[in-house]
Amino acid sequence: RGTYADAGGNISVEEEAEGDFEFELAAAAHNSGGIVIAEVKAIVNAGSIPPKKVRVHGSMIDYVVVGDEDLYMQGYNGYYKPELSGDIKVPSDDISPMPMSNRKIIARRAALELAPDCVINLGIGMPSGIGSVANEEGIKPVLSLETGPLGGVPVEGPGFGASTNPDVIYNLSDVFHLYDGGILDMTFLGAAEIDKKGNVNVSKFAGRCSGPGGFINITQATKKVAFIGTFTAGGLKESVADGKLVIEQEGSSHKFVEQVEQITFSGDYAVKTGQRILYITERAVFRLTKDGLLLEEIAPGTDLQKDILDRMDFRPLVSDQLKIMDGRIFRPEKMGNLGK
Helix, strand or coil: CCCEEECCCCEECCCCCCCCCHHHHHHHHHHCCCCCEEEECEEECCCCCCHHHEEECHHHCCEEEECCCCCCCCECCECCCHHHHCCCCCCHHHCCCCCCCHHHHHHHHHHCCCCCCCEEEECCCHHHHHHHHHHHHCCCCEEECCCCEECCEECCHHHECEEECCCEECCHHHHHHHHHCCCCCEEEEECCEEECCCCEECCEECCEECCCCCHHHHHHCCCEEEEECCCEECCCEEEEECCEEEEEECCCEECEECCCCCCCECHHHHHHHCCEEEEECCCEEEEEECCEEEEEEECCCCCHHHHHHHHCCCCCEEEEEEEECCHHHHCCCCCCCCCC
16 A cells, blocks of 8 residues: 555555555565555656655565545545645644543543653554543643554544654554663553453453454553553443433443453563553553552442442452542543643
């Protein structure tokens, strides 16, 4: 996949919103005797692509296909948006804030952990909303996505993987060189299962083997890790009223289980290496200790026993200073005064 091909088969990627593996994939296929096909927006004259914009040389390309205009999209978010590929900058105030929901509650609580200028990775799914909240509240961390963008405001929802107004878009292999080297101050990632030892499973559950992706690289090289998501799954319905969380329909599946089906993140290892680990949900916040998960905060409007402890397959430690989560999280107006 590229933006343009010249008549010699050289491929550029300047209108793409994410980093890429085009060179690595083309080289691997070509050098193994395979066939390399590039889909592009258009073909231009030979030599008209500046050398520094050529991502894959024509010697590795066997076929070029010009994509149909109505099908050639920049990503799942739709057609070409120059602010996603870094061609223009748009006012960040024009980015619509998230509507109030349990997703926003979680993103807001997670955003309380942010600090200006720190380098933060956001995972796919629930963590993507943290960028939107940070933008709405005027917090200025440097947000990084494993898909390449560094800086800017990550796109929430189906367009995740791109960022509005990125400072730079790295290719994916370079991103992981940075992550493995320890550039991240913190990361926010999703979790399918969490057990009493703080182990997290994102790779094999409910009869599916989705694999870990970049999850292991990111969690092992980052000193502060927050796993975020709803407290239960499967039909969960929640709302907010009068500054309190309202559980309208409880989820049918517990996410806090006795033992995860597969360990994608080891709580024991994190304790040994001194990582700071948080587990943030819409109704409870836990911290990992040497003795297991410690419940430190619960949402206003929730019942400790009925809504939290009875919805877990194990008994966590409960802090002697158990707190109610910051009330600003559960109100429609901006929280204000964050990241100070």
